[in-house]
Amino acid sequence: MLRTSFGNLGRHPVRTVLSAIGVTVGILTIVTMVSLGVGVQKEILQQFQGAGLEKISVRPVTEEPSAYTAFAEPKRTVLITPELVEEMQAREDVVEVLPRVSVPWGATVYLQVGGGEFSVRVYVGDSTWGFNDPFTEFPRVLAGRELVEDSPGEVILSKDALETLGYDEQSDWEDVIGQEVHLVLKAPRGDSASFPLVVAGVQDTTYWGANIGVTDALALKSWWYNDPDILEHEGYDMLRIKAASINDAAQIVGELQEQGFEVESLRLLLDNINRAMVVLQTMLGSIGALALLVASIGIANTMIMSVYERTREIGILKAVGASPGDIRALFVAESALIGLVGGLAGTILGWLLGLGLNKLILAILRWQEVPVRGTFFAVTGWLVLLALAFATVVGLLSGLYPAARAARLDPIEALRYE
Amino acid sequence: MDVVVRAVGLARRFKMGNAFVDALRGVDLSIERGEFVALVGPSGSGKSTVLNLIGGLDRPTGGEVWIDGVELGATDERTLTRHRREHVGFVFQTFNLLPRLTAVENVALPLMFSGVPRRQRLDRARTLLESVGLGQRLTHRPGQLSGGEQQRVAIARALVGHPALLLADEPTGNLDTTTGAEIMALLRELNQERGLTLLVVTHDPEAASFADRIVKLRDGRVET
Numbered sequence: 001m002l003r004t005s006f007g008n009l010g011r012h013p014v015r016t017v018l019s020a021i022g023v024t025v026g027i028l029t030i031v032t033m034v035s036l037g038v039g040v041q042k043e044i045l046q047q048f049q050g051a052g053l054e055k056i057s058v059r060p061v062t063e064e065p066s067a068y069t070a071f072a073e074p075k076r077t078v079l080i081t082p083e084l085v086e087e088m089q090a091r092e093d094v095v096e097v098l099p100r101v102s103v104p105w106g107a108t109v110y111l112q113v114g115g116g117e118f119s120v121r122v123y124v125g126d127s128t129w130g131f132n133d134p135f136t137e138f139p140r141v142l143a144g145r146e147l148v149e150d151s152p153g154e155v156i157l158s159k160d161a162l163e164t165l166g167y168d169e170q171s172d173w174e175d176v177i178g179q180e181v182h183l184v185l186k187a188p189r190g191d192s193a194s195f196p197l198v199v200a201g202v203q204d205t206t207y208w209g210a211n212i213g214v215t216d217a218l219a220l221k222s223w224w225y226n227d228p229d230i231l232e233h234e235g236y237d238m239l240r241i242k243a244a245s246i247n248d249a250a251q252i253v254g255e256l257q258e259q260g261f262e263v264e265s266l267r268l269l270l271d272n273i274n275r276a277m278v279v280l281q282t283m284l285g286s287i288g289a290l291a292l293l294v295a296s297i298g299i300a301n302t303m304i305m306s307v308y309e310r311t312r313e314i315g316i317l318k319a320v321g322a323s324p325g326d327i328r329a330l331f332v333a334e335s336a337l338i339g340l341v342g343g344l345a346g347t348i349l350g351w352l353l354g355l356g357l358n359k360l361i362l363a364i365l366r367w368q369e370v371p372v373r374g375t376f377f378a379v380t381g382w383l384v385l386l387a388l389a390f391a392t393v394v395g396l397l398s399g400l401y402p403a404a405r406a407a408r409l410d411p412i413e414a415l416r417y418e
Numbered sequence: 419m420d421v422v423v424r425a426v427g428l429a430r431r432f433k434m435g436n437a438f439v440d441a442l443r444g445v446d447l448s449i450e451r452g453e454f455v456a457l458v459g460p461s462g463s464g465k466s467t468v469l470n471l472i473g474g475l476d477r478p479t480g481g482e483v484w485i486d487g488v489e490l491g492a493t494d495e496r497t498l499t500r501h502r503r504e505h506v507g508f509v510f511q512t513f514n515l516l517p518r519l520t521a522v523e524n525v526a527l528p529l530m531f532s533g534v535p536r537r538q539r540l541d542r543a544r545t546l547l548e549s550v551g552l553g554q555r556l557t558h559r560p561g562q563l564s565g566g567e568q569q570r571v572a573i574a575r576a577l578v579g580h581p582a583l584l585l586a587d588e589p590t591g592n593l594d595t596t597t598g599a600e601i602m603a604l605l606r607e608l609n610q611e612r613g614l615t616l617l618v619v620t621h622d623p624e625a626a627s628f629a630d631r632i633v634k635l636r637d638g639r640v641e642t
Binding site for chain 1: 470473475476495496499500502503504508510514515516518527528530531532575579
């Protein structure tokens with residue numbers, strides 16, 4: 001039966017190919033779409049998993065500035081209280097909770113080492129925390145060690161800051177470890193406060209001059225605002241949470257958002273990307289579906305033509321004992337075969353297109369110096385099978401009506417047909 | 419006596435636009451097993467209609483047609499299809515071979531619908547073609563064969579399903595006299611050697627002379 005179908009299709013190769021091209025275009029679009037979806041989603045998920053999807057940043061909410069408060073420090077309406085920190089720490093699905101306090105904006109901090117004094121930028125907390133951004137490199141430890149999370153009385157200094165003060169050799173940096181230095185806050189009102197700290201390490205960074213723990217940062221802030229109970233009034237400036245898993249992160253993000261916090265998570269970004277992908281897939285899918293619909297009409301037309309042309313042949317087949325079912329099967333098989341051939345071509349072209357686009361995208365990424373690599377179009381085994389099956393079904397469905405017409409033909413009239 | 423075909427009051431009315439045309443107005447006909455019957459008559463006398471009704475290509479509008487104990491007019495499409503496949507073989511004036519298939523494939527074609535495996539189909543077709551003298555023409559296509567050869571292929575195809583009854587509609591109509599006589603001789607031979615029952619429609623008296631019995635049809639009735 002299949003052999004016969006192949007033979008019949010071979011009789012009008014041009015017509016067969018033209019009918020199949022519609023399917024090819026449809027399947028090409030769908031294969032490209034799905035392979036892009038599969039590839040990019042996999043790629044993004046991988047990149048993001050490495051980037052720390054389970055990490056969440058929480059910020060307090062501040063009042064919308066009004067005409068009266070526009071130039072004042074904005075008031076906080078939703079606070080990150082020590083109670084919230086404790087509550088988070090107690091959770092099973094949370095691995096790590098790090099409250100953050102920033103050194104007041106506008107405050108100038110001087111670092112005093114030995115006799116020298118130098119204005120520095122102060123960084124609070126573990127400097128390696130954050131989303132694993134492929135673009136930044138973490139500071140290297142040159143002497144001593146990194147800051148232990150919230151270690152009151154300790155400070156890590158940067159190589160740059162020390163160099164400015166004349167400590168520019170490895171031995172100098174090692175000598176500094178364990179020494180007492182001072183961070184000096186100078187208020188515009190004229191007075192100043194000095195905070196003694198012990199140097200725990202020296203790191204290679206240009207981003208900050210001194211790195212201190214949260215408790216010391218709170219002391220700095222408290223003095224700056226002249227408010228001994230600043231934690232009670234203002235709460236923490238930020239809370240960093242590491243969830244046990246990506247799904248836990250999503251859960252926590254939802255809860256915190258409900259409480260009114262401003263939450264930042266790569267998971268949210270990923271959700272947005274996923275939404276964009278769905279839009280893209282729907283768009284391409286619609287084009288593919290439209291192409292397949294048109295293709296299906298084309299196939300049906302071809303098959304109806306074929307039934308007309310082969311009316312006499314159908315009569316002969318019926319006379320020698322073909323049942324209506326046999327005739328129907330013959331034409332449906334032919335039609336399905338057109339679909340399959342078109343689908344095969346579409347799948348191969350889609351695969352080739354994917355390979356080409358992969359190369360192109362990688363070339364562009366390399367040229368733009370974006371440190372992202374990977375496969376963006378992934379044509380998987382199941383995708384190939386699915387595409388072929390889909391194309392075959394489209395062909396098959398298109399052939400149903402013409403085949404039914406062929407099966408219904410009256411054998412005597414068909415035999416008389418010239 | 420073993421009667422293969424029995425038609426009783428067979429009638430067939432065709433609708434032509436708004437008018438009705440009675441092709442058959444009550445044909446009574448019996449054919450015994452192993453008989454070679456020629457059905458003759460002027461064109462329009464209903465010869466082919468009788469053949470089509472007996473062959474199960476058409477259904478009567480009146481009367482009955484019994485083939486091997488089955489009344490075809492009352493059967494369903496499936497039984498009719500099986501009747502065409504298993505009980506009768508058709509030979510046409512215009513041969514009606516499929517031009518794309520080789521001689522052997524044409525002969526094997528009916529067996530495809532009986533579900534016979536391809537190799538067996540081709541083997542049987544080859545044997546039959548050899549028996550009708552076309553052993554050298556197995557892989558030729560109809561276009562490469564002469565009219566007489568094509569008709570032999572058609573006869574082989576009609577025989578491939580082991581039918582009890584062979585129906586031939588003007589088998590010599592498209593052939594010259596000599597070739598026509600050869601084809602009739604072949605049918606006669608099949609009738610005598612294999613005991614095949616034959617019903618041949620013809621308007622050629624010479625062709626009819628090969629038959630055991632001649633039935634004359636005129637205006638849709640058997641002439642007595």
